[in-house]
Amino acid sequence: MAVTINGKVQAIRTGESLIDAINRCGVTLPQVCYHPQLGAVQTCDACMVEVDGKLVRACGTIAADGMNVITDTVGAETAQREAFDRILGNHLLYCTVCDNNNGNCTVHNTTSLLQVEHQKTPFRPKPFEVDMSNPFYRYDPDQCILCGRCVEACQNLQVNETLTIDWEEAYPRVLWDGGAPIGESSCVSCGHCVTVCPCNALMEKSMLGEAGFLTALPKQAINGMIDVVKGIEPEVGYGPILKLSEAEAAMRESHIKRTKTVCTYCGVGCSFDIWTKGRHILKVEPALGPANGVSTCIKGKFGWDYANSPDRLTQPLIREGDTFREASWDEALDLVARRFAEIKAETGPDSLAFISSSKCTNEESYLMQKLARAVIGTNNMDNCSRYCQAPATTGLFRTVGYGGDSGSISDIEHAGLVLIIGSNTAESHPVLATRVKRAHKLKGQKLIVSDLRENEMARRADVFLHPRPGTDLFWLSAVTRYIFENGLANKTFIDQWVKGGEEYLRSLEPFTLEMASQRCGIPIETLIKVAHMIAEADGVCVLWAMGVTQHVMGSDTSTAISNLLLTTGNYMKPGTGAYPLRGHNNVQGASDHGAMPGFFPGYQKVDDPVIRAKFEKGWNVTLPPKPGLDNHLMIDAIHDGRLKAMYVFGEELSMVDSNANYVAGALSKLDFFVMQEIFFTETCRFADVILPACPSLEKEGTFTSTERRIQRLYQVFEPLAGSRPDWMIIQDIANRLGANWKYAHPSEIYKEIAPLTPLMAGVTYERLEGYKSLQWPVAEDGTDQPLLYTRQFKTADGKAAFYPVPWSEPSDQQDAEFDLHLNNGRLLEHFHEGNMTYRSEGIREKTPCTFVEVSPDLAGKRGIETGSWIQLTSRYGKVRAQAVVTTRVHGNELYMPMNSVDEPVNRLTSSYTDKVTHTPAYKETSVQLKVLGETGEDPLPRTNSRHGNPTPQVGVEVERKLARKDYREPGKELVQIKTS
Numbered sequence: 001m002a003v004t005i006n007g008k009v010q011a012i013r014t015g016e017s018l019i020d021a022i023n024r025c026g027v028t029l030p031q032v033c034y035h036p037q038l039g040a041v042q043t044c045d046a047c048m049v050e051v052d053g054k055l056v057r058a059c060g061t062i063a064a065d066g067m068n069v070i071t072d073t074v075g076a077e078t079a080q081r082e083a084f085d086r087i088l089g090n091h092l093l094y095c096t097v098c099d100n101n102n103g104n105c106t107v108h109n110t111t112s113l114l115q116v117e118h119q120k121t122p123f124r125p126k127p128f129e130v131d132m133s134n135p136f137y138r139y140d141p142d143q144c145i146l147c148g149r150c151v152e153a154c155q156n157l158q159v160n161e162t163l164t165i166d167w168e169e170a171y172p173r174v175l176w177d178g179g180a181p182i183g184e185s186s187c188v189s190c191g192h193c194v195t196v197c198p199c200n201a202l203m204e205k206s207m208l209g210e211a212g213f214l215t216a217l218p219k220q221a222i223n224g225m226i227d228v229v230k231g232i233e234p235e236v237g238y239g240p241i242l243k244l245s246e247a248e249a250a251m252r253e254s255h256i257k258r259t260k261t262v263c264t265y266c267g268v269g270c271s272f273d274i275w276t277k278g279r280h281i282l283k284v285e286p287a288l289g290p291a292n293g294v295s296t297c298i299k300g301k302f303g304w305d306y307a308n309s310p311d312r313l314t315q316p317l318i319r320e321g322d323t324f325r326e327a328s329w330d331e332a333l334d335l336v337a338r339r340f341a342e343i344k345a346e347t348g349p350d351s352l353a354f355i356s357s358s359k360c361t362n363e364e365s366y367l368m369q370k371l372a373r374a375v376i377g378t379n380n381m382d383n384c385s386r387y388c389q390a391p392a393t394t395g396l397f398r399t400v401g402y403g404g405d406s407g408s409i410s411d412i413e414h415a416g417l418v419l420i421i422g423s424n425t426a427e428s429h430p431v432l433a434t435r436v437k438r439a440h441k442l443k444g445q446k447l448i449v450s451d452l453r454e455n456e457m458a459r460r461a462d463v464f465l466h467p468r469p470g471t472d473l474f475w476l477s478a479v480t481r482y483i484f485e486n487g488l489a490n491k492t493f494i495d496q497w498v499k500g501g502e503e504y505l506r507s508l509e510p511f512t513l514e515m516a517s518q519r520c521g522i523p524i525e526t527l528i529k530v531a532h533m534i535a536e537a538d539g540v541c542v543l544w545a546m547g548v549t550q551h552v553m554g555s556d557t558s559t560a561i562s563n564l565l566l567t568t569g570n571y572m573k574p575g576t577g578a579y580p581l582r583g584h585n586n587v588q589g590a591s592d593h594g595a596m597p598g599f600f601p602g603y604q605k606v607d608d609p610v611i612r613a614k615f616e617k618g619w620n621v622t623l624p625p626k627p628g629l630d631n632h633l634m635i636d637a638i639h640d641g642r643l644k645a646m647y648v649f650g651e652e653l654s655m656v657d658s659n660a661n662y663v664a665g666a667l668s669k670l671d672f673f674v675m676q677e678i679f680f681t682e683t684c685r686f687a688d689v690i691l692p693a694c695p696s697l698e699k700e701g702t703f704t705s706t707e708r709r710i711q712r713l714y715q716v717f718e719p720l721a722g723s724r725p726d727w728m729i730i731q732d733i734a735n736r737l738g739a740n741w742k743y744a745h746p747s748e749i750y751k752e753i754a755p756l757t758p759l760m761a762g763v764t765y766e767r768l769e770g771y772k773s774l775q776w777p778v779a780e781d782g783t784d785q786p787l788l789y790t791r792q793f794k795t796a797d798g799k800a801a802f803y804p805v806p807w808s809e810p811s812d813q814q815d816a817e818f819d820l821h822l823n824n825g826r827l828l829e830h831f832h833e834g835n836m837t838y839r840s841e842g843i844r845e846k847t848p849c850t851f852v853e854v855s856p857d858l859a860g861k862r863g864i865e866t867g868s869w870i871q872l873t874s875r876y877g878k879v880r881a882q883a884v885v886t887t888r889v890h891g892n893e894l895y896m897p898m899n900s901v902d903e904p905v906n907r908l909t910s911s912y913t914d915k916v917t918h919t920p921a922y923k924e925t926s927v928q929l930k931v932l933g934e935t936g937e938d939p940l941p942r943t944n945s946r947h948g949n950p951t952p953q954v955g956v957e958v959e960r961k962l963a964r965k966d967y968r969e970p971g972k973e974l975v976q977i978k979t980s
């Protein structure tokens with residue numbers, strides 16, 4: 001199909017808007033409200049064109065075969081100018097003293113494009129104050145052109161549903177929760193609105209007074225300058241004035257640096273440009289990220305203060321008695337190497353253990369496991385995937401072959417039905433959740449959520465299942481059995497692709513709907529409804545996280561999920577598959593690159609002699625043949641006296657491992673403990689040597705996100721004086737132990753990884769340049785696989801396998817003494833214990849501490865109010881916190897977010913683990929609750945978004961603007977606008 005644009009034939013795609021075709025064709029057309037990632041908002045009218053003689057908005061018109069489009073008829077140009085002139089009535093042009101004058105301001109650029117010399121519609125200030133009440137961004141109504149991009153982003157992309165425009169008012173403006181101050185609204189500070197705002201109406205506070213050369217001047221002086229400019233404008237026109245501001249914008253290039261990086265928080269893998277001036281972060285600008293586009297959450301958009309925190313470690317520390325003294329790098333590294341060598345000589349290589357950071361890069365994990373295996377000679381190597389995702393990987397290994405998400409985030413978006421189990425997706429994987437919320441809100445996607453808490457996704461779901469704690473396996477297996485028994489299974493798919501059906505069917509015998517209903521507390525009718533929804537959906541994606549994996553049956557429940565997907569044929573095609581949501585930004589990559597006790601990089605087994613021989617040849621060493629200790633077994637081995645020394649980097653081990661008191665007891669028994677960190681964390685208290693490392697902004701390398709996407713991060717800042725990138729430190733230690741490594745840059749490390757690792761064979765830094773990315777497996781020629789299993793499964797014969805999983809009881813059950821169930825997890829604003837996020841003042845303001853969610857029912861029985869101080873005691877420890885009474889939790893179930901180093905929830909959790917992977921059963925904890933008798937303020941301040949009242953609507957509702965009495969379509973009356 002094709003259209004003709006200004007006489008030129010342009011091919012078009014089915015369903016695309018005319019504006020995309022025009023832009024692709026290279027014709028310049030003014031457009032203010034249009035943003036390709038938001039679609040047509042149709043508020044600005046600046047994109048008027050003539051189609052077959054009629055004036056239409058190019059953004060709101062679907063291109064159709066044979067259309068004759070002219071963008072520059074007198075009628076079209078008049079309409080464009082008139083529309084833009086009205087926009088200028090809502091916006092004071094003061095570009096030279098504006099922090100948004102950086103060459104990318106849509107209002108400025110459109111003024112230039114249309115060569116506007118004088119505006120006909122005078123600027124009309126709005127009778128509202130600038131709203132500064134959000135810690136991260138501000139809204140200036142006077143500068144707001146009412147394009148509605150922000151509303152569209154908030155309502156339809158982020159789907160937080162905070163923003164609207166009161167189109168009927170005399171002075172329409174953007175409203176938060178229908179008229180609340182931003183800081184007291186439901187705004188979650190994701191920053192979508194600020195990112196898409198085409199001018200300076202919404203701006204990051206970190207830009208204000210910083211971006212421009214003149215913008216830090218006192219307000220009075222700036223106003224004076226604006227008055228001067230306005231004074232000369234009637235005589236000289238905008239032309240020279242804009243030229244001046246463009247020159248100033250060009251000068252800014254000398255002090256503003258834009259660097260692409262990848263978010264260092266969760267596993268979604270958002271990437272963006274970071275704008276910096278010296279070490280000041282001006283803003284985070286997402287646009288081109290393959291996973292996120294313009295999307296971010298509060299942490300990725302605004303949570304970077306920790307990098308410049310005054311308490312960054314900048315000098316190595318060596319323990320002296322109960323304190324530490326500062327040491328030189330040489331002294332500290334010499335000591336580490338000497339003690340490692342001594343301990344290895346005295347008690348053997350297996351008396352040392354290594355834990356890699358899933359916050360650090362792939363190259364750093366690779367080097368850490370190489371240090372353990374090739375230099376020390378032990379496979380005692382692990383990373384924190386053991387704490388969360390190892391059971392999901394096992395479930396996938398057992399059934400389909402690859403231990404990663406079977407498709408991409410875009411597949412989740414296109415599924416007919418999304419089933420979320422044990423994942424607080426909107427808070428733990430916020431940007432990924434936006435894709436589900438959007439598809440559910442706008443595209444008719446169905447959503448089923450199974451969770452203990454009525455979290456945001458549960459509240460949005462078509463069906464919310466609230467199974468008894470630890471019983472997901474039961475209802476999943478019962479639903480699968482029902483699907484088989486009622487002829488709803490995808491027989492064609494199973495016959496062709498899945499082995500082991502008969503044995504599996506036999507294993508499902510105990511899982512009747514009646515038993516499931518009894519065990520899980522879910523009505524039979526609901527289970528039947530769920531079975532039909534899953535079996536009949538046009539593509540099912542299952543998303544799961546720690547609510548599934550952190551149980552004694554974590555691996556088995558993950559397997560049951562994959563069994564259900566196989567039963568219904570939900571693999572091998574777009575919009576289907578298994579999505580274990582990886583928690584940390586690089587927990588996938590740490591495992592992929594060999595930071596595991598049984599695997600070399602690429603999940604190649606250490607006990608396979610052929611594989612081992614390959615690495616022995618590659619590294620020119622002899623390697624240990626047996627799998628080592630995982631991080632759970634390491635703690636036991638320290639208590640038993642088998643493990644003497646440990647080297648951990650970027651991991652708050654003493655807080656995040658389960659049964660924290662037991663872990664702390666172990667760490668204090670170590671003969672020698674090396675911590676490599678950016679701050680003096682709780683775990684550092686146990687160390688003998690502390691090595692100051694660099695955060696992601698100060699180094700290069702690659703991260704691998706939940707969708708197996710490998711992306712490069714570039715260095716934003718030089719390492720803070722005194723600190724060093726982790727890969728350099730690991731290399732320094734290895735070399736002191738005789739390794740003779742000579743990596744000058746992380747790219748050289750990857751050059752070594754790729755040929756040894758078939759999964760990453762074609763990964764090169766060149767193929768990952770800028771915003772390019774690869775989703776493993778990557779063939780040598782660089783071909784990657786966004787969707788796995790399109791031709792076969794990753795097994796010897798290419799077939800998937802049903803894997804029978806039995807039921808077993810959860811651990812640490814309630815009894816008369818410990819009568820309440822305690823659940824735990826993340827909060828949107830904080831990452832884990834909050835070592836990084838608490839260092840952001842704005843995040844601290846919004847979410848200053850942890851708390852315990854208590855159901856209204858339980859609160860009523862125990863006399864608890866929001867703010868009451870309570871003590872929780874488990875069989876392993878106790879914590880004190882304030883209560884938040886909320887319907888998010890039910891009955892005798894409590895929830896405590898992880899964000900505390902003073903009162904960490906893991907003091908309460910047990911040492912029970914998943915049978916296969918040793919992932920702690922964090923989610924199986926029984927406690928008793930004592931009311932302490934004091935009541936303070938709500939631990940969630942009034943400014944926390946959870947107190948807000950969203951105002952859902954579909955997009956900006958432009959039809960209300962068009963229905964205003966004073967609205968007239970531009971171009972209908974001839975308006976004389978003087979141009980150059």
Ligand code: SF4
Pocket residue numbers: 150153154158160161162163186187188189190191192193194
């Ligand atoms: S939630 Fe807040 S920051 Fe995010 S788009 Fe909506 S108003 Fe903007």
Ligand code: SF4
Pocket residue numbers: 143144145146147148149150151174193196197198199201202
């Ligand atoms: S604040 Fe919203 S409506 Fe106003 S200019 Fe910015 S994006 Fe457009």
Ligand code: SF4
Pocket residue numbers: 263264265266267268269270292295296297298299300301429430431432
């Ligand atoms: S924390 Fe996760 S969702 Fe938020 S910006 Fe970072 S990668 Fe994206």
Ligand code: FES
Pocket residue numbers: 030031032033034041042043044045046047048057058059060
């Ligand atoms: S760009 Fe088409 S109406 Fe704004």
